[in-house]
Amino acid sequence: xxxxxxxxxxxxxxxxxxxxxxxxxxxxxxxxxxxxxxxxxxxxxxxxxxxxxxxxxxxxxxxxxxxxxxxxxxxxxxxxxxxxxxxxxxxxxxxxxxxxxxxxxxxxxxxxxxxxxxxxxxxxxxxxxxxxxxxxxxxxxxxxxxxxxxxxxxxxxxxxxxxxxxxxxxxxxxxxxxxxxxxxxxxxxxxxxxxxxxxxxxxxxxxxxxxxxxxxxxxxxxxxxxxxxxxxxxxxxxxxxxxxxxxxxxxxxxxxxxxxxxxxxxxxxxxxxxxxxxxxxxxxxxxxxxxxxxxxxxxxxxxxxxxxxxxxxxxxxxxxxxxxx
Numbered sequence: 001x002x003x004x005x006x007x008x009x010x011x012x013x014x015x016x017x018x019x020x021x022x023x024x025x026x027x028x029x030x031x032x033x034x035x036x037x038x039x040x041x042x043x044x045x046x047x048x049x050x051x052x053x054x055x056x057x058x059x060x061x062x063x064x065x066x067x068x069x070x071x072x073x074x075x076x077x078x079x080x081x082x083x084x085x086x087x088x089x090x091x092x093x094x095x096x097x098x099x100x101x102x103x104x105x106x107x108x109x110x111x112x113x114x115x116x117x118x119x120x121x122x123x124x125x126x127x128x129x130x131x132x133x134x135x136x137x138x139x140x141x142x143x144x145x146x147x148x149x150x151x152x153x154x155x156x157x158x159x160x161x162x163x164x165x166x167x168x169x170x171x172x173x174x175x176x177x178x179x180x181x182x183x184x185x186x187x188x189x190x191x192x193x194x195x196x197x198x199x200x201x202x203x204x205x206x207x208x209x210x211x212x213x214x215x216x217x218x219x220x221x222x223x224x225x226x227x228x229x230x231x232x233x234x235x236x237x238x239x240x241x242x243x244x245x246x247x248x249x250x251x252x253x254x255x256x257x258x259x260x261x262x263x264x265x266x267x268x269x270x271x272x273x274x275x276x277x278x279x280x281x282x283x284x285x286x287x288x289x290x291x292x293x294x295x296x297x298x299x300x301x302x303x304x305x306x307x308x309x310x311x312x313x314x315x316x317x318x319x320x321x322x323x324x325x
Contacts, residue, residue: 007189011182018181019174021106022072026170029064029076052093052130053137057082065098066126067105070269071180073098075173077273078154089140091150092279093133095270099284100129100259102266107229107258114240115247115316116254124295128259132287136279150274180272184265191264192226200226207289211256211296217249221256228262243317247307250316252296259288 045063046056057080065073077083077094086094108121140146155176201222208218220239240250267281299311 002193003189007185010189011185014185015178015181018069018071018177021068022075022174022177025064025068025072026075029060030166051137052097052133053090053141054094055082055086058094061094062097062101066101066103069103069106070098070266071177073102074154074269074272075170075177078152078173079169083152083154083273086150087147088150088274088276089137089146091152091273092140092146092275093136095273095275095280096136096284097129097133098270099266099280100125100132103229110229110237111254111258112313113237113315114254115250115312117311117313120251120311121254121258124255124291125258128287128291131291132284136283146276146279152274153272180269184268187268188226188264196226208253208256211252211289211292212248212300213252213256214245214249217245217253220245221253224253224257224261225263228265229257240316245316247312247316248300251299251307251312252292255295256288256292259291260285 043056045059049056049059058077061073061077061080064076104122104125108118108125111121112118155172201218204221204225205218208221213221239245263281263285267277270280271277299307302311
């Protein structure tokens with residue numbers, strides 16, 4: 001029997017959490033636009049956007065996305081006239097960067113509670129966004145791949161400089177976000193019921209072993225990949241706190257799910273921009289696996305002092321504490 005009550009409860013919880021973040025952020029972004037800070041930010045970040053092959057105006061989308069979540073980023077993006085002129089390649093770069101770097105304050109704090117330092121989490125995710133974005137931009141520019149115009153499926157807001165017009169446009173955007181949340185959470189529950197999570201664990205198993213991530217941590221990986229750091233945060237923190245997972249496994253699995261999590265919801269959300277599904281799902285997954293492998297190979301060569309001071313924190317029980325448990 002389909003758990004309608006559970007899904008409705010999840011919809012309420014997720015919506016309340018998102019809107020508590022999004023509404024204040026939209027107001028702050030509006031204030032920044034009014035006082036000219038956004039224009040200054042675009043000017044400062046213009047060279048960075050150029051490296052990614054994006055117009056400088058997209059800087060505010062990425063900033064909003066990093067500080068809040070992809071939903072708020074999409075609302076900001078939908079109000080920019082430059083969005084309609086982007087190619088599928090540019091949208092794929094934008095969507096990939098958003099997927100790697102969204103919700104940094106919240107998700108980095110979840111990772112910190114689970115045992116990985118803020119600097120490691122934020123540095124990894126921002127680096128991943130730039131590396132994949134630059135590589136994808138250079139490849140598409142050299143080959144002409146995905147050069148056709150993108151077709152965003154976002155609600156169109158007509159420019160309105162009045163305060164009342166801005167309020168109405170934001171309300172429309174929030175209603176749109178609510179509809180997306182309802183559809184996605186019902187679909188996600190359906191995927192769970194037909195056993196997609198078990199299939200993902202089976203598919204990930206060889207790669208997790210290659211990354212030398214233990215069986216206990218592999219369950220966390222599946223939770224993170226399918227449900228995301230937000231949904232699965234409580235489980236991640238609880239399992240790590242039991243002291244049954246070694247710090248290297250904790251670091252490895254959290255690196256992986258910081259780069260690849262909530263693949264159904266997040267992928268579906270950014271697809272509204274009109275990017276290539278091959279890029280934002282398949283290529284992003286491959287990139288996340290390769291980058292985690294590289295990071296873990298480099299990290300395993302570091303001395304314990306570096307691990308304890310730069311990579312992990314005291315939220316992971318020491319071996320002596322693990323033995324006592």
